[in-house]
Amino acid sequence: MELFAVPDLPEIREGDDLAALIRERVDLREDDVVCVASTVVSKAEGRLFDLEEFPPSPRANELATRLGELTGEEKDPRFAQAVLEESTELIMEAPFLLTATRFGHVGVNAGIDRSNVADGDLLLLPKRPTESAERIRAGLDADRVIVTDTCGRPFRHGQRGVALGWAGLPASRDWRGERDRDGRELGVTVQNVIDELASAANLVAGEGDGGTPVVVVRGWSFGDHAGSDAHFREVDGDYVRQALREWRYTGGIH
Missing domain, CATH: 3.90.1660.10 (CofE-like domain)
Incomplete structure:
Protein backbone atom coordinates (compact mmCIF):
# COMPACT_ATOMS: atom_id res chain seq x y z
CA MET A 1 0.00 0.00 0.00
CA GLU A 2 1.23 3.48 -0.91
CA LEU A 3 0.03 6.89 0.27
CA PHE A 4 0.89 10.25 -1.27
CA ALA A 5 -0.39 13.79 -0.99
CA VAL A 6 -1.93 15.61 -3.94
CA PRO A 7 0.50 18.50 -4.54
CA ASP A 8 -0.02 22.22 -5.11
CA LEU A 9 -3.70 22.56 -4.29
CA PRO A 10 -4.70 26.23 -4.03
CA GLU A 11 -6.50 27.86 -1.13
CA ILE A 12 -10.05 26.54 -1.46
CA ARG A 13 -12.93 29.01 -1.78
CA GLU A 14 -16.68 28.61 -1.77
CA GLY A 15 -17.91 27.06 -5.01
CA ASP A 16 -14.58 25.48 -5.99
CA ASP A 17 -14.80 22.11 -7.74
CA LEU A 18 -12.64 19.89 -5.55
CA ALA A 19 -12.83 16.93 -7.92
CA ALA A 20 -11.60 19.05 -10.83
CA LEU A 21 -8.74 20.48 -8.77
CA ILE A 22 -7.67 16.97 -7.77
CA ARG A 23 -7.96 15.62 -11.34
CA GLU A 24 -5.70 18.38 -12.63
CA ARG A 25 -2.90 17.37 -10.25
CA VAL A 26 -2.84 13.59 -10.12
CA ASP A 27 -3.54 10.65 -12.42
CA LEU A 28 -5.91 8.52 -10.41
CA ARG A 29 -6.56 4.82 -10.74
CA GLU A 30 -9.99 3.29 -10.41
CA ASP A 31 -9.15 1.44 -7.19
CA ASP A 32 -7.50 4.42 -5.44
CA VAL A 33 -9.01 5.76 -2.23
CA VAL A 34 -9.04 9.57 -2.17
CA CYS A 35 -9.05 11.01 1.36
CA VAL A 36 -10.17 14.64 1.47
CA ALA A 37 -9.90 16.78 4.61
CA SER A 38 -13.23 18.13 5.81
CA THR A 39 -11.72 21.62 6.03
CA VAL A 40 -11.49 22.00 2.26
CA VAL A 41 -14.86 20.31 1.75
CA SER A 42 -16.42 22.80 4.17
CA LYS A 43 -14.74 25.76 2.45
CA ALA A 44 -15.96 24.64 -0.97
CA GLU A 45 -19.47 24.19 0.42
CA GLY A 46 -19.59 27.63 2.03
CA ARG A 47 -19.45 26.55 5.65
CA LEU A 48 -17.36 29.57 6.72
CA PRO A 126 -19.87 19.69 6.13
CA LYS A 127 -23.60 19.30 6.67
CA ARG A 128 -23.76 15.81 5.15
CA PRO A 129 -20.23 14.46 4.67
CA THR A 130 -21.28 11.25 2.95
CA GLU A 131 -23.19 13.24 0.33
CA SER A 132 -20.07 15.40 -0.04
CA ALA A 133 -17.99 12.26 -0.63
CA GLU A 134 -20.46 11.07 -3.27
CA ARG A 135 -20.28 14.40 -5.12
CA ILE A 136 -16.48 14.40 -5.16
CA ARG A 137 -16.40 10.76 -6.24
CA ALA A 138 -18.70 11.54 -9.19
CA GLY A 139 -16.03 13.85 -10.61
CA LEU A 140 -13.03 11.53 -10.19
CA ASP A 141 -11.62 8.49 -11.94
CA ALA A 142 -11.18 6.86 -8.53
CA ASP A 143 -14.14 4.89 -7.19
CA ARG A 144 -13.61 5.51 -3.47
CA VAL A 145 -13.61 8.75 -1.46
CA ILE A 146 -13.40 9.45 2.29
CA VAL A 147 -14.03 12.82 3.93
CA THR A 148 -11.71 13.01 6.94
CA ASP A 149 -11.24 15.06 10.09
CA THR A 150 -9.08 14.90 13.21
CA CYS A 151 -10.41 14.53 16.73
CA GLY A 152 -9.47 13.16 20.12
CA ARG A 153 -10.70 9.89 21.57
CA PRO A 154 -11.40 8.52 25.04
CA PHE A 155 -8.48 7.03 26.97
CA ARG A 156 -5.82 8.36 24.56
CA HIS A 157 -3.76 11.55 24.34
CA GLY A 158 -3.70 13.54 21.13
CA GLN A 159 -5.75 13.54 17.96
CA ARG A 160 -5.97 11.15 15.02
CA GLY A 161 -7.67 11.05 11.66
CA VAL A 162 -11.25 9.82 11.45
CA ALA A 163 -13.79 9.39 8.66
CA LEU A 164 -16.85 11.63 8.60
CA GLY A 165 -18.27 10.58 5.23
CA TRP A 166 -17.47 7.95 2.62
CA ALA A 167 -18.48 6.74 -0.82
CA GLY A 168 -17.66 3.70 -2.94
CA LEU A 169 -16.66 1.33 -0.14
CA PRO A 170 -18.23 -0.10 3.02
CA ALA A 171 -17.33 1.57 6.30
CA SER A 172 -16.28 -1.70 7.90
CA ARG A 173 -15.18 -5.17 6.92
CA ASP A 174 -16.55 -8.03 8.94
CA TRP A 175 -14.22 -10.84 9.96
CA ARG A 176 -16.83 -12.70 12.01
CA GLY A 177 -17.16 -16.30 10.94
CA GLU A 178 -13.66 -16.39 9.47
CA ARG A 179 -10.81 -18.31 11.11
CA ASP A 180 -7.71 -17.14 12.95
CA ARG A 181 -4.28 -18.74 12.46
CA ASP A 182 -5.16 -21.46 14.95
CA GLY A 183 -8.43 -22.29 13.25
CA ARG A 184 -10.67 -20.65 15.84
CA GLU A 185 -13.72 -18.86 14.51
CA LEU A 186 -13.69 -15.09 14.95
CA GLY A 187 -16.77 -13.87 16.79
CA VAL A 188 -16.45 -10.11 17.38
CA THR A 189 -13.96 -8.55 14.95
CA VAL A 190 -15.49 -5.84 12.76
CA GLN A 191 -12.72 -3.63 11.36
CA ASN A 192 -13.59 0.03 10.75
CA VAL A 193 -11.55 0.49 7.58
CA ILE A 194 -12.61 4.04 6.75
CA ASP A 195 -11.30 5.31 10.10
CA GLU A 196 -8.07 3.38 9.62
CA LEU A 197 -7.58 4.78 6.11
CA ALA A 198 -8.37 8.29 7.37
CA SER A 199 -5.81 7.92 10.15
CA ALA A 200 -3.15 6.66 7.73
CA ALA A 201 -3.90 9.57 5.39
CA ASN A 202 -3.55 12.03 8.26
CA LEU A 203 0.03 10.88 8.82
CA VAL A 204 0.83 11.95 5.25
CA ALA A 205 -1.37 15.07 5.19
CA GLY A 206 0.19 16.60 8.28
CA GLU A 207 -1.15 19.50 10.33
CA GLY A 208 -0.74 23.27 10.57
CA ASP A 209 0.40 25.52 7.74
CA GLY A 210 2.36 22.71 6.11
CA GLY A 211 -0.62 20.40 5.81
CA THR A 212 -1.90 19.01 2.53
CA PRO A 213 -5.66 18.39 2.44
CA VAL A 214 -5.94 15.51 -0.06
CA VAL A 215 -4.15 12.15 0.17
CA VAL A 216 -4.41 9.21 -2.22
CA VAL A 217 -4.24 5.65 -0.88
CA ARG A 218 -3.06 3.29 -3.62
CA GLY A 219 -2.78 -0.48 -3.57
CA TRP A 220 -5.21 -1.11 -0.71
CA SER A 221 -7.81 -3.83 -1.17
CA PHE A 222 -10.97 -4.41 0.84
CA GLY A 223 -10.56 -8.14 0.25
CA ASP A 224 -13.12 -10.91 0.19
CA HIS A 225 -15.02 -9.99 3.33
CA ALA A 226 -18.53 -9.03 4.26
CA GLY A 227 -18.99 -5.26 4.51
CA SER A 228 -21.13 -2.90 6.54
CA ASP A 229 -21.95 0.81 6.44
CA ALA A 230 -22.35 0.91 10.23
CA HIS A 231 -19.93 3.62 11.37
CA PHE A 232 -21.31 5.85 14.09
CA ARG A 233 -22.44 3.79 17.07
CA GLU A 234 -26.18 3.60 17.64
CA VAL A 235 -27.19 5.56 20.73
CA ASP A 236 -29.02 2.61 22.30
CA GLY A 237 -25.81 0.57 22.32
CA ASP A 238 -23.44 3.42 23.19
CA TYR A 239 -22.94 2.79 26.89
CA VAL A 240 -20.20 5.39 27.26
CA ARG A 241 -22.54 8.10 25.96
CA GLN A 242 -25.29 6.90 28.27
CA ALA A 243 -22.92 7.06 31.24
CA LEU A 244 -21.74 10.56 30.29
CA ARG A 245 -25.32 11.78 30.23
CA GLU A 246 -25.51 11.05 33.96
CA TRP A 247 -22.02 12.35 34.83
CA ARG A 248 -21.38 15.85 36.16
CA TYR A 249 -18.01 17.57 36.18
CA THR A 250 -16.96 18.74 39.66
CA GLY A 251 -13.19 19.23 39.33
CA GLY A 252 -10.91 22.05 38.27
CA ILE A 253 -8.75 22.62 35.23
CA HIS A 254 -5.12 21.52 35.56
Whole structure:
Protein backbone atom coordinates (compact mmCIF):
# COMPACT_ATOMS: atom_id res chain seq x y z
CA MET A 1 0.00 0.00 0.00
CA GLU A 2 1.23 3.48 -0.91
CA LEU A 3 0.03 6.89 0.27
CA PHE A 4 0.89 10.25 -1.27
CA ALA A 5 -0.39 13.79 -0.99
CA VAL A 6 -1.93 15.61 -3.94
CA PRO A 7 0.50 18.50 -4.54
CA ASP A 8 -0.02 22.22 -5.11
CA LEU A 9 -3.70 22.56 -4.29
CA PRO A 10 -4.70 26.23 -4.03
CA GLU A 11 -6.50 27.86 -1.13
CA ILE A 12 -10.05 26.54 -1.46
CA ARG A 13 -12.93 29.01 -1.78
CA GLU A 14 -16.68 28.61 -1.77
CA GLY A 15 -17.91 27.06 -5.01
CA ASP A 16 -14.58 25.48 -5.99
CA ASP A 17 -14.80 22.11 -7.74
CA LEU A 18 -12.64 19.89 -5.55
CA ALA A 19 -12.83 16.93 -7.92
CA ALA A 20 -11.60 19.05 -10.83
CA LEU A 21 -8.74 20.48 -8.77
CA ILE A 22 -7.67 16.97 -7.77
CA ARG A 23 -7.96 15.62 -11.34
CA GLU A 24 -5.70 18.38 -12.63
CA ARG A 25 -2.90 17.37 -10.25
CA VAL A 26 -2.84 13.59 -10.12
CA ASP A 27 -3.54 10.65 -12.42
CA LEU A 28 -5.91 8.52 -10.41
CA ARG A 29 -6.56 4.82 -10.74
CA GLU A 30 -9.99 3.29 -10.41
CA ASP A 31 -9.15 1.44 -7.19
CA ASP A 32 -7.50 4.42 -5.44
CA VAL A 33 -9.01 5.76 -2.23
CA VAL A 34 -9.04 9.57 -2.17
CA CYS A 35 -9.05 11.01 1.36
CA VAL A 36 -10.17 14.64 1.47
CA ALA A 37 -9.90 16.78 4.61
CA SER A 38 -13.23 18.13 5.81
CA THR A 39 -11.72 21.62 6.03
CA VAL A 40 -11.49 22.00 2.26
CA VAL A 41 -14.86 20.31 1.75
CA SER A 42 -16.42 22.80 4.17
CA LYS A 43 -14.74 25.76 2.45
CA ALA A 44 -15.96 24.64 -0.97
CA GLU A 45 -19.47 24.19 0.42
CA GLY A 46 -19.59 27.63 2.03
CA ARG A 47 -19.45 26.55 5.65
CA LEU A 48 -17.36 29.57 6.72
CA PHE A 49 -19.14 31.92 9.14
CA ASP A 50 -18.55 34.97 11.31
CA LEU A 51 -19.30 34.85 15.02
CA GLU A 52 -21.82 37.65 14.65
CA GLU A 53 -24.04 35.24 12.72
CA PHE A 54 -24.69 33.34 15.96
CA PRO A 55 -26.42 35.69 18.44
CA PRO A 56 -26.22 33.87 21.77
CA SER A 57 -29.23 32.37 23.49
CA PRO A 58 -29.54 32.29 27.29
CA ARG A 59 -28.27 28.69 27.17
CA ALA A 60 -25.17 29.72 25.20
CA ASN A 61 -24.47 32.53 27.66
CA GLU A 62 -24.77 30.05 30.52
CA LEU A 63 -22.35 27.59 28.92
CA ALA A 64 -19.79 30.27 28.07
CA THR A 65 -19.92 31.71 31.60
CA ARG A 66 -19.35 28.35 33.24
CA LEU A 67 -16.51 27.37 30.92
CA GLY A 68 -14.91 30.76 31.49
CA GLU A 69 -15.08 30.28 35.23
CA LEU A 70 -13.52 26.83 34.97
CA THR A 71 -10.68 27.83 32.67
CA GLY A 72 -10.05 31.41 33.82
CA GLU A 73 -10.37 32.51 30.20
CA GLU A 74 -13.19 34.51 28.69
CA LYS A 75 -15.38 32.35 26.44
CA ASP A 76 -17.42 33.80 23.60
CA PRO A 77 -21.10 32.85 23.95
CA ARG A 78 -21.50 33.22 20.19
CA PHE A 79 -19.16 30.26 19.74
CA ALA A 80 -21.22 28.25 22.23
CA GLN A 81 -24.31 29.16 20.21
CA ALA A 82 -22.71 27.87 17.00
CA VAL A 83 -21.91 24.61 18.77
CA LEU A 84 -25.49 24.27 19.97
CA GLU A 85 -26.90 24.92 16.50
CA GLU A 86 -24.64 22.29 14.93
CA SER A 87 -25.54 19.63 17.49
CA THR A 88 -28.39 17.28 18.19
CA GLU A 89 -27.18 16.56 21.72
CA LEU A 90 -24.90 18.22 24.25
CA ILE A 91 -23.43 15.13 25.90
CA MET A 92 -21.02 17.02 28.22
CA GLU A 93 -21.01 20.72 29.03
CA ALA A 94 -17.90 20.83 31.22
CA PRO A 95 -14.95 20.96 31.22
CA PHE A 96 -15.56 21.18 27.44
CA LEU A 97 -18.52 20.86 25.09
CA LEU A 98 -18.85 17.30 23.82
CA THR A 99 -21.61 17.03 21.26
CA ALA A 100 -23.29 14.79 18.71
CA THR A 101 -23.48 16.38 15.28
CA ARG A 102 -26.51 16.18 13.03
CA PHE A 103 -24.90 13.43 10.95
CA GLY A 104 -23.89 11.29 13.95
CA HIS A 105 -20.29 12.20 14.74
CA VAL A 106 -19.42 12.76 18.41
CA GLY A 107 -16.67 15.28 19.10
CA VAL A 108 -15.64 18.42 20.93
CA ASN A 109 -17.38 21.67 19.92
CA ALA A 110 -19.33 19.93 17.12
CA GLY A 111 -16.05 19.79 15.19
CA ILE A 112 -16.07 23.56 14.60
CA ASP A 113 -12.64 24.80 13.54
CA ARG A 114 -11.15 28.19 14.40
CA SER A 115 -7.82 27.66 12.61
CA ASN A 116 -7.13 28.04 8.88
CA VAL A 117 -10.18 30.30 8.51
CA ALA A 118 -8.65 33.56 7.27
CA ASP A 119 -11.90 34.81 5.71
CA GLY A 120 -14.11 34.22 8.74
CA ASP A 121 -14.23 33.27 12.39
CA LEU A 122 -15.56 29.71 12.23
CA LEU A 123 -15.42 26.76 9.85
CA LEU A 124 -18.26 24.31 10.41
CA LEU A 125 -18.13 20.67 9.38
CA PRO A 126 -19.87 19.69 6.13
CA LYS A 127 -23.60 19.30 6.67
CA ARG A 128 -23.76 15.81 5.15
CA PRO A 129 -20.23 14.46 4.67
CA THR A 130 -21.28 11.25 2.95
CA GLU A 131 -23.19 13.24 0.33
CA SER A 132 -20.07 15.40 -0.04
CA ALA A 133 -17.99 12.26 -0.63
CA GLU A 134 -20.46 11.07 -3.27
CA ARG A 135 -20.28 14.40 -5.12
CA ILE A 136 -16.48 14.40 -5.16
CA ARG A 137 -16.40 10.76 -6.24
CA ALA A 138 -18.70 11.54 -9.19
CA GLY A 139 -16.03 13.85 -10.61
CA LEU A 140 -13.03 11.53 -10.19
CA ASP A 141 -11.62 8.49 -11.94
CA ALA A 142 -11.18 6.86 -8.53
CA ASP A 143 -14.14 4.89 -7.19
CA ARG A 144 -13.61 5.51 -3.47
CA VAL A 145 -13.61 8.75 -1.46
CA ILE A 146 -13.40 9.45 2.29
CA VAL A 147 -14.03 12.82 3.93
CA THR A 148 -11.71 13.01 6.94
CA ASP A 149 -11.24 15.06 10.09
CA THR A 150 -9.08 14.90 13.21
CA CYS A 151 -10.41 14.53 16.73
CA GLY A 152 -9.47 13.16 20.12
CA ARG A 153 -10.70 9.89 21.57
CA PRO A 154 -11.40 8.52 25.04
CA PHE A 155 -8.48 7.03 26.97
CA ARG A 156 -5.82 8.36 24.56
CA HIS A 157 -3.76 11.55 24.34
CA GLY A 158 -3.70 13.54 21.13
CA GLN A 159 -5.75 13.54 17.96
CA ARG A 160 -5.97 11.15 15.02
CA GLY A 161 -7.67 11.05 11.66
CA VAL A 162 -11.25 9.82 11.45
CA ALA A 163 -13.79 9.39 8.66
CA LEU A 164 -16.85 11.63 8.60
CA GLY A 165 -18.27 10.58 5.23
CA TRP A 166 -17.47 7.95 2.62
CA ALA A 167 -18.48 6.74 -0.82
CA GLY A 168 -17.66 3.70 -2.94
CA LEU A 169 -16.66 1.33 -0.14
CA PRO A 170 -18.23 -0.10 3.02
CA ALA A 171 -17.33 1.57 6.30
CA SER A 172 -16.28 -1.70 7.90
CA ARG A 173 -15.18 -5.17 6.92
CA ASP A 174 -16.55 -8.03 8.94
CA TRP A 175 -14.22 -10.84 9.96
CA ARG A 176 -16.83 -12.70 12.01
CA GLY A 177 -17.16 -16.30 10.94
CA GLU A 178 -13.66 -16.39 9.47
CA ARG A 179 -10.81 -18.31 11.11
CA ASP A 180 -7.71 -17.14 12.95
CA ARG A 181 -4.28 -18.74 12.46
CA ASP A 182 -5.16 -21.46 14.95
CA GLY A 183 -8.43 -22.29 13.25
CA ARG A 184 -10.67 -20.65 15.84
CA GLU A 185 -13.72 -18.86 14.51
CA LEU A 186 -13.69 -15.09 14.95
CA GLY A 187 -16.77 -13.87 16.79
CA VAL A 188 -16.45 -10.11 17.38
CA THR A 189 -13.96 -8.55 14.95
CA VAL A 190 -15.49 -5.84 12.76
CA GLN A 191 -12.72 -3.63 11.36
CA ASN A 192 -13.59 0.03 10.75
CA VAL A 193 -11.55 0.49 7.58
CA ILE A 194 -12.61 4.04 6.75
CA ASP A 195 -11.30 5.31 10.10
CA GLU A 196 -8.07 3.38 9.62
CA LEU A 197 -7.58 4.78 6.11
CA ALA A 198 -8.37 8.29 7.37
CA SER A 199 -5.81 7.92 10.15
CA ALA A 200 -3.15 6.66 7.73
CA ALA A 201 -3.90 9.57 5.39
CA ASN A 202 -3.55 12.03 8.26
CA LEU A 203 0.03 10.88 8.82
CA VAL A 204 0.83 11.95 5.25
CA ALA A 205 -1.37 15.07 5.19
CA GLY A 206 0.19 16.60 8.28
CA GLU A 207 -1.15 19.50 10.33
CA GLY A 208 -0.74 23.27 10.57
CA ASP A 209 0.40 25.52 7.74
CA GLY A 210 2.36 22.71 6.11
CA GLY A 211 -0.62 20.40 5.81
CA THR A 212 -1.90 19.01 2.53
CA PRO A 213 -5.66 18.39 2.44
CA VAL A 214 -5.94 15.51 -0.06
CA VAL A 215 -4.15 12.15 0.17
CA VAL A 216 -4.41 9.21 -2.22
CA VAL A 217 -4.24 5.65 -0.88
CA ARG A 218 -3.06 3.29 -3.62
CA GLY A 219 -2.78 -0.48 -3.57
CA TRP A 220 -5.21 -1.11 -0.71
CA SER A 221 -7.81 -3.83 -1.17
CA PHE A 222 -10.97 -4.41 0.84
CA GLY A 223 -10.56 -8.14 0.25
CA ASP A 224 -13.12 -10.91 0.19
CA HIS A 225 -15.02 -9.99 3.33
CA ALA A 226 -18.53 -9.03 4.26
CA GLY A 227 -18.99 -5.26 4.51
CA SER A 228 -21.13 -2.90 6.54
CA ASP A 229 -21.95 0.81 6.44
CA ALA A 230 -22.35 0.91 10.23
CA HIS A 231 -19.93 3.62 11.37
CA PHE A 232 -21.31 5.85 14.09
CA ARG A 233 -22.44 3.79 17.07
CA GLU A 234 -26.18 3.60 17.64
CA VAL A 235 -27.19 5.56 20.73
CA ASP A 236 -29.02 2.61 22.30
CA GLY A 237 -25.81 0.57 22.32
CA ASP A 238 -23.44 3.42 23.19
CA TYR A 239 -22.94 2.79 26.89
CA VAL A 240 -20.20 5.39 27.26
CA ARG A 241 -22.54 8.10 25.96
CA GLN A 242 -25.29 6.90 28.27
CA ALA A 243 -22.92 7.06 31.24
CA LEU A 244 -21.74 10.56 30.29
CA ARG A 245 -25.32 11.78 30.23
CA GLU A 246 -25.51 11.05 33.96
CA TRP A 247 -22.02 12.35 34.83
CA ARG A 248 -21.38 15.85 36.16
CA TYR A 249 -18.01 17.57 36.18
CA THR A 250 -16.96 18.74 39.66
CA GLY A 251 -13.19 19.23 39.33
CA GLY A 252 -10.91 22.05 38.27
CA ILE A 253 -8.75 22.62 35.23
CA HIS A 254 -5.12 21.52 35.56
